[in-house]
Amino acid sequence: MEYRTSQRRFRRWWVLAGMLVLIVGLVCAWRLQAQVPAAQAAPATRGVGRLPALPVLTQPTDNEVKDMGGTFYFLEAKAKKVTTRFADGVAVADRGLDGNIRTRSTDLAGNEVGKLSVDQVSARDAEMLYESNGTQLFYAPVRPDVRPTLDWAALQAHALRRDGHPSAVQWQGRFARARGARPGNLDDAAAEVVTEFDQDVTAKTVRVIPKPGENKRPHTLTRIYDAGVEVGEVAWVPSQKLLMWSFKGLTKGSVTEEALKKTPSGGWTFQPSLAWANVQALAFYTFHTRLAKAGTVSVARNDREPRSLGRKVLESLVRPVQANAPGCDGLHWLDGTVFRPCCDAHDLCYAKAGCNQYSWYWPPSMSWACTGCNTLAVYCFYSTIAITTGSCVYMPGACTW
Amino acid sequence: MKTVPGLALLGGVAAAAVQPLTPTGWWLNSGRGVAITTITLAVLAAVVAARVLKRPVRSREAAAVAALWAGANIGMAVMLFRAGPGTIFPIVLALGAGISALAVGAGSLAGALLAHVFGATRVDPTKPA
Numbered sequence: 001m002e003y004r005t006s007q008r009r010f011r012r013w014w015v016l017a018g019m020l021v022l023i024v025g026l027v028c029a030w031r032l033q034a035q036v037p038a039a040q041a042a043p044a045t046r047g048v049g050r051l052p053a054l055p056v057l058t059q060p061t062d063n064e065v066k067d068m069g070g071t072f073y074f075l076e077a078k079a080k081k082v083t084t085r086f087a088d089g090v091a092v093a094d095r096g097l098d099g100n101i102r103t104r105s106t107d108l109a110g111n112e113v114g115k116l117s118v119d120q121v122s123a124r125d126a127e128m129l130y131e132s133n134g135t136q137l138f139y140a141p142v143r144p145d146v147r148p149t150l151d152w153a154a155l156q157a158h159a160l161r162r163d164g165h166p167s168a169v170q171w172q173g174r175f176a177r178a179r180g181a182r183p184g185n186l187d188d189a190a191a192e193v194v195t196e197f198d199q200d201v202t203a204k205t206v207r208v209i210p211k212p213g214e215n216k217r218p219h220t221l222t223r224i225y226d227a228g229v230e231v232g233e234v235a236w237v238p239s240q241k242l243l244m245w246s247f248k249g250l251t252k253g254s255v256t257e258e259a260l261k262k263t264p265s266g267g268w269t270f271q272p273s274l275a276w277a278n279v280q281a282l283a284f285y286t287f288h289t290r291l292a293k294a295g296t297v298s299v300a301r302n303d304r305e306p307r308s309l310g311r312k313v314l315e316s317l318v319r320p321v322q323a324n325a326p327g328c329d330g331l332h333w334l335d336g337t338v339f340r341p342c343c344d345a346h347d348l349c350y351a352k353a354g355c356n357q358y359s360w361y362w363p364p365s366m367s368w369a370c371t372g373c374n375t376l377a378v379y380c381f382y383s384t385i386a387i388t389t390g391s392c393v394y395m396p397g398a399c400t401w
Numbered sequence: 402m403k404t405v406p407g408l409a410l411l412g413g414v415a416a417a418a419v420q421p422l423t424p425t426g427w428w429l430n431s432g433r434g435v436a437i438t439t440i441t442l443a444v445l446a447a448v449v450a451a452r453v454l455k456r457p458v459r460s461r462e463a464a465a466v467a468a469l470w471a472g473a474n475i476g477m478a479v480m481l482f483r484a485g486p487g488t489i490f491p492i493v494l495a496l497g498a499g500i501s502a503l504a505v506g507a508g509s510l511a512g513a514l515l516a517h518v519f520g521a522t523r524v525d526p527t528k529p530a
Contacts, residue, residue, distance in 0.1 A: 329487030331496065332430040343489065350488055357488050374491075381492050 051127060054140045056171040062185040063173035065145045066270050069340065073147060074348065075279050075286075078197045082150035082275065084158065085192040089113070091154035101148060105157040114165060116157040118148045128176070130157075132165040138176075146174045151193065151275030155186045187273040195278035200227045201285070203278035220274055224281040234281045236272050243272070245281075250288040287351060342380035349373035404461075405468040408449060412472030413479075415445050416501070420480040427484055428477070429497055439504040442473055446508030451516040454509075470505040474498050 068076075082093045090110075093103040098120070105114035115131045126142040137160075142148055152174065159175050160166065166178035175186060194204045203224040210216040222234040232247030241257040261267050272280075327335040328343035335343075350356070350373055359370035419441045420426060423434030449469055454462045477497055481490065 328489065330427060330429060330481065330490055330493035332425070333432055333435055334429075346489060355488075357486055357490060360491055377489055378492060381496075 051139060051141050054138075054143070054169055054171050054176055056143070057173075061173035062183055063175050063187075065143070065174045067145075067147075068270070068276075069344065072276075072279060073149070074344075075282055076149050076151075078199075078282065079150050079195050079279075080198060081196040082154050083194040083196075084151070084154040084190050084275070086158055086189050087191060089158065089161070091158045093150040093153040093157070095150055101150060101153045103153040103157040105161045114157055114161040116153055116160070118142065118153055120148075128156075130160055130165075130176075132161075137165055137167045138169055140169075140176070143171050143174070143176075149275075150195070151273070154193075154275075155190070158189070159186055185271070187271065187275075190274050193274035193278060195275065195282075197282055201225070201282060203281045205274040205277045205281075207274070220272075220277055222274075222277040222281045224278075224285055226285070232281065232285055234277055234284065236277055238272075241268055243280075245284055247284055247288060251284060339381060342377055345380065346373055346377040349376070404453060404465050408453070408465050409468040409472030409475070411449075412442075412445070412469040412474075412505075413476030414472075415441060415476070416473035417476035417480050420477065427481060429493060429500075435500070438477075439500065442501055442504040443508030443511070445469070446505040447512030447515070450509040450512030454513060454516075466505060466509045469509075470502055473501055473505065477501070 077095075080095055084091045084093075089105060089107045091103055091105045093101055095101055100120060101116075101118040103116040103118075104112050105116070106112050113132065117129045117131075118126055119129075120126050125144075126148050127139065128142050128148075129139045130137045146152070156175050159177055159181075160169070163169075163178035163181050166181075168179055169176045170179050171177075172181065172183075192204070192206045194202065196202050201224065203222055205220050205222040208216075208219050208221050210218065217237050217239050219235050219237045222236075223230055224232050224234075232245065232250070234243065234245040236243050242254060244254040246252045257267050270276075326344075326347070328339060331339070331343070334340065350370070353367060353369035353373060355367070355370035355373055359367075360374055416438065419438055420428060423437055424431045425434060428434035428438035446466065446469060450466070454465060474494070474497065478494055481493065481497075487493065
């Protein structure tokens, strides 16, 4: 009898321990799945083309591949031309209407010393051809996890020039370099970057080194111009990891590392570059301009407009929030996950169409464009949950809104 | 059947009461919020399953668990709309419903299993085993 009681007690503890292990295991597996970036979750199938791929240096470099997110690439695609000045020359990258990139690397006198062509051979595959003095030095697929941008092409062309126009190259992080090329962050070599976006918007970032005795720290300064008129500026202080911005009548503020640590990102997840500052300046300018027109203006308009009793009751219960917060409103826990592009695309769609959350209650009340934004957001979440491969693949057009 | 509305009320009050304890006031805005709310719901469901549910598990027992879950979701929805629903609130509510279903389901299962192992589950004498 005593033996049976002891056996029962022993069994109970085993069941309890087993359940605990099972619950902890399920929670861990679920969290890991939610945090895996799209690039890792879905094995890259790009780059399997007709050309042999370049070898990849296995050691970590100062120029590791970094996915900057759907919003960044959406805005960067608006750039038509990037001019990057270095101490020993200039690289000018142009994007054609077909999305292909042509980059000229010149010396200080303006003589062309290298030419890099990056062709999009499919939606996600690209190939690069590097030439010097009319001679083709190499032709290879772009590394699958690298998304060619104008800034990347300019740095790439300049790096190959500095490497002595090599024909035998390997991937060192996000750049193809001569074997044994000296390490170092290529972004640091740029002294000035000018980005020309569509709709006559231009951003220019320069490095500012304070004069001796000046109570300032080295920083980068970005000025953005709309039709030649300065509309705002952004400053980045690397030593303090401090970003400050001022756009007259739109937005003014700063963000520190400490402030970012309180967000799901946990701090700066990358080293801001001159070219990034230009895209960030465009983001501040375009999004806040749109929100000023479609967001706060529509709130003011809504306040003046006669409202039905139902709408009054609804507004007394629901705060009429018009402006979006960056990321997934109400789901900021998922800001660093594969769901983020769905939220960014939805925010952009709302800003573009001038929508707010009322479009969910009664779709025809605003415009069918808002219903389209909402439908695509639901589909994006559904497909991401179901397939877990990132929204752009399974949500055509999401990244080009 | 007084259990069902009572459990719905219990779930609603508990889920709403725990929201101010989360870092941002809404559980799905932070990992800690998710952890706090999920654990609260799971523990509540486990206690309810262990103390209130009877064996064998029938539709009445399932309705009691569903009432707890539905009540929790109503409570959380009220808190979300009080704070401002944001631009994707239907998706937020749907995801919240899914996660809370997992928490309540797992908690109920754990509670029922523990009660069975430790012999605390009440047996309904009117029903055949």
